[in-house]
Amino acid sequence: MEAARTRVGVRSRRRVLTWRRRRQLAGLLFVLPALACTTLFFLIPLGLDFWMSLNQWPLLGDHTFVGIQNYAQAIHDSGFLGSVGLTLLYTLVVTPALLFLAFVLALLVQGTDLASRFFRTLYFLPVPVGLATASYLFVWLVQPNVGPIIRGLELVRVLHQPPPVWLATTIPALAVVIGMVVWKVTGLQMILLMSGMQSIPGSLHEAATVDGAGWWRRFVHITLPLLRPTLALVLVFSIAGSLLAFDQFYIITAGGPSNSTLTSVYWIYRTSFVSFHLGYGAALSILMMLALGAVSALQLLLIRQSAELS
Amino acid sequence: MKARLLAPVLGLLLGLAACSGGSSGSGTTTLTLWARDSEKTFIGTIVDAFNSSHKGMHVDVTIIPAGNPFVQKLGTATATGSGPDVVSIDLVYVPYFAKAGALKDITSQTDSLSYKSGFDSAHMRLANYNGKMYALPFTAESSVVYYNKTLFQRAGLDPAKPPANWADLQAAAAKVRGLGSDYYGYVWPGANGGASIFEIAPMVWASGGEVLGGTPQQSVPMFNSPAVTDMLTFMHGMAQAGLIPPSAATDTTSNSLTAFQSGKVGMVPAGAFYIPQLEGSKTFDYGVFPIPGKNGGYSSFAGGDEIAIGKNTKNASASWTFVQWATDMAAQQTMAKLGVMPVRLDLAPTIYEPLNPIYATFVQALQQGHTVDSTVENALINDNNGPWATMVHDAIFNGNIKAAQDAAQAKAQAIVAAG
Numbered sequence: 103m104e105a106a107r108t109r110v111g112v113r114s115r116r117r118v119l120t121w122r123r124r125r126q127l128a129g130l131l132f133v134l135p136a137l138a139c140t141t142l143f144f145l146i147p148l149g150l151d152f153w154m155s156l157n158q159w160p161l162l163g164d165h166t167f168v169g170i171q172n173y174a175q176a177i178h179d180s181g182f183l184g185s186v187g188l189t190l191l192y193t194l195v196v197t198p199a200l201l202f203l204a205f206v207l208a209l210l211v212q213g214t215d216l217a218s219r220f221f222r223t224l225y226f227l228p229v230p231v232g233l234a235t236a237s238y239l240f241v242w243l244v245q246p247n248v249g250p251i252i253r254g255l256e257l258v259r260v261l262h263q264p265p266p267v268w269l270a271t272t273i274p275a276l277a278v279v280i281g282m283v284v285w286k287v288t289g290l291q292m293i294l295l296m297s298g299m300q301s302i303p304g305s306l307h308e309a310a311t312v313d314g315a316g317w318w319r320r321f322v323h324i325t326l327p328l329l330r331p332t333l334a335l336v337l338v339f340s341i342a343g344s345l346l347a348f349d350q351f352y353i354i355t356a357g358g359p360s361n362s363t364l365t366s367v368y369w370i371y372r373t374s375f376v377s378f379h380l381g382y383g384a385a386l387s388i389l390m391m392l393a394l395g396a397v398s399a400l401q402l403l404l405i406r407q408s409a410e411l412s
Numbered sequence: 413m414k415a416r417l418l419a420p421v422l423g424l425l426l427g428l429a430a431c432s433g434g435s436s437g438s439g440t441t442t443l444t445l446w447a448r449d450s451e452k453t454f455i456g457t458i459v460d461a462f463n464s465s466h467k468g469m470h471v472d473v474t475i476i477p478a479g480n481p482f483v484q485k486l487g488t489a490t491a492t493g494s495g496p497d498v499v500s501i502d503l504v505y506v507p508y509f510a511k512a513g514a515l516k517d518i519t520s521q522t523d524s525l526s527y528k529s530g531f532d533s534a535h536m537r538l539a540n541y542n543g544k545m546y547a548l549p550f551t552a553e554s555s556v557v558y559y560n561k562t563l564f565q566r567a568g569l570d571p572a573k574p575p576a577n578w579a580d581l582q583a584a585a586a587k588v589r590g591l592g593s594d595y596y597g598y599v600w601p602g603a604n605g606g607a608s609i610f611e612i613a614p615m616v617w618a619s620g621g622e623v624l625g626g627t628p629q630q631s632v633p634m635f636n637s638p639a640v641t642d643m644l645t646f647m648h649g650m651a652q653a654g655l656i657p658p659s660a661a662t663d664t665t666s667n668s669l670t671a672f673q674s675g676k677v678g679m680v681p682a683g684a685f686y687i688p689q690l691e692g693s694k695t696f697d698y699g700v701f702p703i704p705g706k707n708g709g710y711s712s713f714a715g716g717d718e719i720a721i722g723k724n725t726k727n728a729s730a731s732w733t734f735v736q737w738a739t740d741m742a743a744q745q746t747m748a749k750l751g752v753m754p755v756r757l758d759l760a761p762t763i764y765e766p767l768n769p770i771y772a773t774f775v776q777a778l779q780q781g782h783t784v785d786s787t788v789e790n791a792l793i794n795d796n797n798g799p800w801a802t803m804v805h806d807a808i809f810n811g812n813i814k815a816a817q818d819a820a821q822a823k824a825q826a827i828v829a830a831g
Contacts, residue, residue, distance in 0.1 A: 161487050162487060162490060162513060162514055163512055163513065246658060264654075267658040270658065270809065356603070357796075358662065358796075359661070359805065359809075360805055364797070375484050376483075376795055377791055378487060
């Protein structure tokens with residue numbers, strides 16, 4: 103009897119161990135494809151990129167090891183630093199514009215009635231339009247002779263003959279790009295903020311209303327604090343996207359007029375695929391990656407800190 | 413139990429499934445040919461003619477946008493070990509690609525050609541790097557000014573006497589502009605470096621000046637020379653007087669050609685490639701005249717394409733068969749009938765000029781043609797964000813002539829120094 107029970111006990115313990123190990127193995131296999139993709143498409147290229155940044159690496163021809171020379175050159179490259187300045191300016195304008203508009207729209211379309219649902223869809227419609235497509239669309243919307251925006255403004259006598267060429271001067275050209283991005287991306291941020299707001303328990307708002315809190319006080323003391331994680335998500339994506347802006351500038355302004363709207367990624371693209379200096383371009387990419395990582399980390403830290411303080 | 417593992421293992425296998433590469437095994441040798449978009453009016457016909465006369469060989473042509481996209485595509489493909497078997501390449505890019513080793517050395521094959529002395533010398537010069545030949549001339553091209561004879565007549569100008577110097581050009585442009593607020597005198601893609609070197613640099617050459625000197629491997633930029641100042645001042649004057657449509661300032665492609673075709677612009681510089689397009693949609697009478705110098709004389713950009721064999725080709729001898737066929741009598745004759753200027757100067761009077769009276773102007777202009785021979789031509793000139801394009805745009809449309817010239821000269825010298 104004892105021996106039989108012991109044998110059963112041992113067998114069941116072994117079965118428990120094997121079963122747990124099988125579950126661990128299953129888990130590992132589930133994760134492996136994602137891990138393989140990340141390694142293959144991110145970690146390995148990152149390593150190669152770092153190796154290239156330590157070399158003088160022309161697209162065609164042999165490469166030579168130069169150590170940190172590319173990085174030293176980057177710090178004195180007035181063109182690159184200028185492009186970083188433009189990118190920061192662009193980010194500083196676009197981020198609050200997007201967030202403010204998205205917030206206003208999110209508050210407006212929160213309801214469940216038909217009108218809210220209709221406008222919610224309408225505001226979201228530009229989002230799935232490809233960035234390149236939207237950029238080409240705006241090039242033609244502001245074309246002086248046939249663009250509907252220019253024609254429309256002429257019709258209501260805001261503009262006069264001869265029609266202005268907005269893309270030929272820096273500030274208007276930047277405004278066109280910013281206008282396109284705001285038109286396209288606001289819907290996405292609106293949906294994210296809206297879902298964040300909807301996850302705040304209605305009972306909190308009810309309790310506050312019973313206590314006599316008006317709309318504004320409820321917004322500042324309930325909605326905003328509880329939206330913190332959503333805000334963090336929206337801000338990190340928005341700022342990262344703006345710092346890495348390229349497509350819209352390539353298509354709408356082509357870096358012009360007179361190279362005044364070259365963003366940092368555009369600069370890296372030109373260094374690598376127009377001037378064919380891949381090593382230097384790689385160094386600039388690594389620097390951008392570190393800067394972006396620092397900015398994102400700083401954002402998350404600030405948002406967490408302000409959460410702890412309140 | 414085992415079923416539990418099956419799902420993730422399948423997922424793993426699916427996730428790591430390699431994409432299958434296609435390879436056709438058959439008796440025919442397939443060659444890939446890359447050509448730029450301005451060749452699309454004739455390259456299909458040429459390739460069809462080759463395919464039907466050469467059983468066992470088949471050429472597939474890929475059209476690529478001209479300018480930097482072409483350079484990029486050829487550069488990146490060659491660097492990754494692929495690329496075309498044969499490539500028709502803008503002659504100004506040949507020095508760079510020859511130096512970078514992207515083209516096959518065809519010196520010995522070229523030496524065996526019986527007609528090699530009949531080739532245009534500018535093409536042959538650019539295809540030669542360190543004494544070896546890396547390409548053969550394929551098409552010739554020269555830049556002239558097209559003018560709308562109907563508009564000239566309406567403006568009170570004599571269509572048989574086109575402008576012969578800058579003052580005449582401005583006067584004619586002003587008269588056409590006077591026809592109405594949506595009429596303009598002169599247009600060209602003002603933000604396109606390649607178009608500017610092709611179409612307005614000849615004004616500098618015709619006036620005795622130069623834009624880029626030195627040797628192919630050690631170029632000497634002359635962007636701040638007085639002759640260039642003269643040209644920029646003249647063009648700026650035309651822009652200030654409203655003779656050039658404002659949209660030209662941001663045009664990096666070929667909207668100028670569409671504008672001319674709409675019948676609202678008096679003059680547009682372009683090459684012989686424009687003729688099939690114009691003939692196809694002709695609603696007005698047009699003519700051509702050579703690009704004039706300040707006080708007379710004329711010049712042109714001696715351009716066109718060369719044909720070369722890509723370094724990574726697996727069919728070198730078949731590729732050479734195509735290259736040789738494309739530069740020989742039959743192909744050049746077919747191309748001439750399609751409006752392409754032949755690179756065989758010995759053939760021009762017989763197979764080209766008689767086809768259309770205006771072809772004679774192109775050949776005449778080509779004889780006073782200059783070209784740009786530099787291993788950093790793309791970075792200096794064709795790049796739309798490069799020093800030449802930026803200077804042209806800034807000086808002509810914003811009026812900062814001296815500042816634009818000095819900035820461009822400095823940047824150009826830095827590019828030459830970086831090599």
